[in-house]
Amino acid sequence: MGKVSQVIKTAADIHERGIALKVLTQNIDTSTSEGRLFFHMTAAFDEFQRELIVENTRAGLAAANRRGRRGGRPKAMNEQAIKQAEALLKDTENYPFIGDVIDQLGIGRTAFYRYFPTDRIKELRNEHSAKA
Numbered sequence: 001m002g003k004v005s006q007v008i009k010t011a012a013d014i015h016e017r018g019i020a021l022k023v024l025t026q027n028i029d030t031s032t033s034e035g036r037l038f039f040h041m042t043a044a045f046d047e048f049q050r051e052l053i054v055e056n057t058r059a060g061l062a063a064a065n066r067r068g069r070r071g072g073r074p075k076a077m078n079e080q081a082i083k084q085a086e087a088l089l090k091d092t093e094n095y096p097f098i099g100d101v102i103d104q105l106g107i108g109r110t111a112f113y114r115y116f117p118t119d120r121i122k123e124l125r126n127e128h129s130a131k132a
Contacts, residue, residue: 004047008040076111085116089124 011030014021020031026042029035088101095101102112
């Protein structure tokens, strides 16, 4: 069920119970037939405006996509940063704690663990200690 139809249904249910709806911000009073008409028209225009916004947003995203642009937050780590993190993780002597590695990289803890799950960290740290 659409948003306007839900609003209209709710207003009709309220009206059937003998309750008038007064919208203070738009000076609408549903106890009168003119007020009910204006309420329905306003609801329809609001839905139309929302649909235009969604349509324009989708068109803008599609145009950006055609130009090769992608939305969203930039990646926290590039290939070079990943290789640096791997080297730091292997260097258990200078970086004994994961927090030290994260601080050195200057990224967030959550981002770090997204790139380096616990299993991967153990693998990198064990690789180093197995070679030593």
